[in-house]
Amino acid sequence: MSDPDSYKCQSGFSSPPCYAADIAADYFDPHAPAAVDPQQANDVARWRRSERKRLRDARAEGSVAERHANGAAISAHLRTLLDERFDGAKGRVFSAYWPIKGEPDLRPLMAELHAAGVIIALPIVETKAAPLIFRLWTPATKMQRGDWNIPVPPPDAPELTPEIALAPLVGWSADGYRLGYGGGYFDRTLAALTPRPFGIGIGVDTARLTTIYPQPHDIPLDLILTPSGPQSPPT
Numbered sequence: 703m704s705d706p707d708s709y710k711c712q713s714g715f716s717s718p719p720c721y722a723a724d725i726a727a728d729y730f731d732p733h734a735p736a737a738v739d740p741q742q743a744n745d746v747a748r749w750r751r752s753e754r755k756r757l758r759d760a761r762a763e764g765s766v767a768e769r770h771a772n773g774a775a776i777s778a779h780l781r782t783l784l785d786e787r788f789d790g791a792k793g794r795v796f797s798a799y800w801p802i803k804g805e806p807d808l809r810p811l812m813a814e815l816h817a818a819g820v821i822i823a824l825p826i827v828e829t830k831a832a833p834l835i836f837r838l839w840t841p842a843t844k845m846q847r848g849d850w851n852i853p854v855p856p857p858d859a860p861e862l863t864p865e866i867a868l869a870p871l872v873g874w875s876a877d878g879y880r881l882g883y884g885g886g887y888f889d890r891t892l893a894a895l896t897p898r899p900f901g902i903g904i905g906v907d908t909a910r911l912t913t914i915y916p917q918p919h920d921i922p923l924d925l926i927l928t929p930s931g932p933q934s935p936p937t
């Protein structure tokens with residue numbers, strides 16, 4: 703974005719002295735990140751807030767039986783994916799999530815994968831507006847209340863780095879972008895992890911959006927899984 707002082711330039715000349723400040727940074731430096739129009743970024747943020755509310759309200763309407771069926775169908779697809787792509791993922795760190803607010807419940811699968819030798823981790827907000835950290839979960843873990851009241855493993859559970867990471871979705875688009883609760887936590891986390899984990903978005907079919915209007919901070923997932931199967935082509 704240009705220097706706000708440049709708005710004072712009202713000289714009427716085609717090239718006033720302050721013109722240089724109005725030239726996008728990437729005009730001079732092809733490697734600079736694309737300039738973001740703040741008005742457009744604001745519009746996108748406002749649109750996302752209303753879509754999050756619409757999609758969360760719709761999810762809250764779903765019946766218990768429907769949620770159960772969604773969780774079971776997604777779990778079946780995940781089992782196949784882990785078998786085909788990760789040879790079952792035995793000995794690998796797989797981060798899941800503890801379901802809140804009508805998210806598909808994959809806890810039975812977490813226990814099953816643990817029994818099969820997959821190392822299960824859960825995400826934790828330990829610092830606001832920072833990347834998530836991940837700690838070991840087993841069926842014996844005594845969960846605590848974390849940020850936003852989300853149950854999390856205790857601080858003495860070993861910290862792990864996931865190789866495969868689930869990201870619950872409020873909304874999603876077929877190009878792999880996600881809408882979460884608006885904290886930006888998964889994007890910050892994916893941006894901070896090297897190597898980046900294989901990211902799998904978990905959501906329902908009805909939460910599909912044509913686009914989420916991706917912004918420079920949005921990192922696409924490798925795959926999106928819904929009860930009807932994978933929604934974006936495997937990379």
Ligand SMILES: Nc1nc2c(c(=O)[nH]1)N(C=O)[C@@H](CNc1ccc(C(=O)N[C@@H](CCC(=O)O)C(=O)O)cc1)CN2
Nearest residue numbers: 799800801802825826850852870882883884885887888
């Ligand atoms: N089950 C589950 N666990 C999860 C996630 C998730 O999406 N689902 N997360 C996935 O990332 C992380 C927690 N994400 C969070 C996202 C937002 C806020 C929060 O305080 N939201 C504010 C609005 C923030 C804003 O708009 O700036 C709020 O709704 O009041 C808290 C935690 C880690 N654990």
Ligand SMILES: Nc1ncnc2c1ncn2[C@@H]1O[C@H](COP(=O)(O)OP(=O)(O)OP(=O)(O)O)[C@@H](O)[C@H]1O
Nearest residue numbers: 750880881882883884885886887888889890893919
């Ligand atoms: N890598 C990042 N570094 C700094 N801030 C970030 C980063 N990623 C996202 N943010 C901030 O988080 C805000 C919310 O991001 P976004 O709308 O993508 O949330 P979300 O993906 O729905 O949330 P969540 O991942 O917590 O479920 C952005 O406006 C941005 O300010």
